[in-house]
Amino acid sequence: MKIKIILTLYDEAMRYKKEYLIDFINGRMRKRDLYIYSVIIGGSWYLGLLIAWIFFPGFYSIFNNTISDLGNPNLNPFPGFQIFTITCLITGIGGIPVSLYLYRHIIRYSRRLAKIAFSLNLTSLISLIMIGIFPNTGNVYYIHSIVAFINFLSSFSYILVYWLGLIFYTRRIPKVERFISNTIIILMISILTVNIFLLFYSTISKIIQIGIISTIILRFSFLEWLFLFTGGFQLALIVILVPNVLK
Template identity: 25%
Template sequence: MSIRKSINKARSKFYNKVTSYTFMKYSSLLVLIGYILLLIIGVTVAALFDPDGYTIWKNWISDLGSSNHTPTPILYDIACIIAGSMTLPLTFYMENLLAPLPYYDETLLRKQHFSRLRFRLSSFAFLFSIIGNFGYIGVGIFSADRNYQSLSILGEGPHNIMSYLAFGGFTFGAFFMGWLTVLYKTKIPKILGIYGIFGPLITAILNLIYGTPLLEWFLLFSILLWIIPLSLFVLYKPGLIPR
């Protein structure tokens, strides 16, 4: 076997492993438990030890990653890296689930194709979700304490850039996946799809207009209110669990 074939075989095996239902299930559960727990602990520690008193209505989320506000900024950094990396399998799994390949219908004796709009919506949902995943990993790597100005682009430090990518990626990922679940049969509740279209997007627009710490927190909550129910439906709804 040539080196190229060996690499392709190993890559295919790795992809099938990390996008399998079992791997997606445990990685999603790690996010649901680990990320939320670390976030709660991080906020609690900051509220107790921030010299000025940490609250969600006067402090930015990124302050959780700053030693000026908390003695344990590493908690938020780890939470971001866990959330960004461990939701990658869910992103790939949802892409496979919602944009399946054409299949041969033995009853009709011909290949069945799905609409181009469905593939486009799923492609945009996948692309923006991936951007959100890597953006959130970047938030953990380039925290408020590591917002190196030497890496600034157009006056924005790496932490700010990664924050825009994370929030923007997850917001538009929810938007396009929401349209997909509303327009097509996906076994995901359409009410959740409607929320995915409007919830994070409206909150993101308000955050861009007014730019307050509380609205930034609301944007995070609006994204979690999309991802958590979606994860639970995929994990536990019988029609979405492979047999």
């Protein structure tokens, strides 16, 4: 009798875990779990890049080397480029539950905005996976360049859409909190816009060889790394603000 009760309780526990896991993957998670999971995925991304950087032979400079160089098998042989590839795969796949969580929160306020933000977010994650699969060398160089461009453009776009959504749909919170929230958002949008503008300016200047591209702070590789950290910081703020502002 006792064994039967234990087995029944075990089955119930397993069923609960299975249901919770399915809900978790689909973005139906507790706020606390969202924060913990986001820290794990975000931390894995930056830690993976750091480890790939450590294995990079010779001197790696953020002013001369792009992020993709960490995944170049010619520049960063085993195990460096494999670590970069695995990091891109883990982050790209692991980011989907977070994007679904944000989608489920925003859709209660605007179905159109939620769909646009989720589509851009998903595009960014898929292109990140492809960046890991197709290195910036050999016959797949152009594929890498295209997906890298898509990744930056979609990342900038979905972060911007999230910020705009937070501005438009914060009317229900107290005025003081709304003022603080909107001030932070406007500041983040300004930083994001300047960063992406300089990034595109750097790219165009390099192609047509005009401007002051030789300036260190305007080099593409440096701006790319700058966007990596500013964009990551802003995404972290979005993950914190969305469940607290769009209740």
